Amino acid sequence: MERLQLNKPVNIFSREFARHKYEYYQVLREQSPVHKGKLAILDVYLLSRYDDCLALLKDPRFVRDRRQLGGGKFPLPLPRIVSVLGDNMLLADGDEHRRLRGLVHQAFTPRALARLEYRLETLTHELLDEMASRTEVDLIPAYALPIPVAIIGEMLGVSAAEMNQFKNSLSVLSSGLSGSQLFKTLVWDMPGVLRLLRGLIARKRAAPGDDILTGLIHAEENGNRLSEDELLSMVLLLITAGYETTYNLIANSVIALLTHPAQMAWLQVEPERLDTAIEEVLRFSSPLQGTKPAYATQAITIRGVTIPRGAMVAPLLGAANRDPAVFANPDEFDIARTPNKHLGFGQGIHYCLGAPLARLETRLALKNLLARFPELRLAVAPEALKRQHMPLWERYERLPVLLG
DSSP: OTOOOOOOOOOOHHHHHHHHHHHHHHHHHHHHHHHEETTEEEEEEOOOOOOHHHHHHHHHHESSSSSGGGGGGSSSSHHHHHHGOOOOOOOOOOHHEEEEEHHHHHOOOOHHHHHHHHHHHHHHHHHHHTTTOSSEEHHHIIIIIIIHHHHHHHHHHHHGGGHHHHHHHHHHHHHHSSSGGGHHIIIIIIIHHHHHHHHHHHHHHHOOOSHHHHHHHHBBHHHHHHOOOHHHHHHHHHHIIHHHHHHHHHHHHHHHHTOOHHHHHHHOOOGGHHHHHHHHHHHHHHHHHOOOOOEEOOOEETEEEEEEEOOOOEEEEHHHHTTTTTSSSSTSSSOOOOEEEEEEETOOGGGGTTHHHHHHHHHHHHHHHHHOTTOESSSSOOGOBBBOTTTBBBOOOEEEEEEO
């Protein structure tokens, strides 16, 4: 803890922060709960205490669309091909957000989710059958990753012939929009991804199916439907939010349980605790450690620090979820924790629309995995598990396990 310095702006995009985020969270909460930091090259105020993060997520004085402040939608100029990614409800406020969310919500009917649940049961057993003849597997590519890939494909009505190209597109959206691959992705890969998705949308317009993409295309509210760009952006949001969050939630759940053997043993004796165990993973090691920044529409003072109008503010949800003012023994993993008002899926108007589906996928994945392989254990020492360097994410490169 002594080496962490708060006498200069904390850059939440740095490798140092990614490697030691939980230590930074504690120091920020204790010493500088409203801290002027950096998001890459941009100035940002960082909130690290639970009450402040929750208040920001519900405060209409903070907006996500910078155009309300007289500027552009994004803090830096972006190519058109990237700006399409942001034309969705995550960066909308007020009436526009309500319109977009209402249209998307229509596509998530109970019938659609029930069909996905049936597919999930079948899929998890198929994947477990494929693993059964092996002693050791990397659980991410063998199990955690194929589940949301298949489910997103089902939601969009991707045909078997399109699935390989679709998987490549997911890989681009997962890892190609940061770091050294960014230029190649923007110039070479993204146009292909957008062509694939535009083709899917055109096909569903011509031949509607029993899938969520068809529901999005035909959803209507007060005579309004999603525009072509809004549809494309919503599809991209479904992919990046549903795919990324879910496979990492499955992997993080397995890691949390395997590195806390007493909790794992308890869950095996009382499997009815699975739902509260997943909620504890969402608090203790949530894949998403932060959310989209917001902008102050007026000067706002928090804990004696005045945030000027137009300033960017980022709630550190991972820090809020370990706040001892709200959670007893916050650094302990406790599958029976209750109440557990974590912020793993955000809060307020931008609360994750896909949270029920992510919980469903994770619950069925864990239930069937642990039932099939009750002797499941890590194939490496816990300290050998390597986290990926992704700003404000908790995700691992590999998850090698022994099945028996």
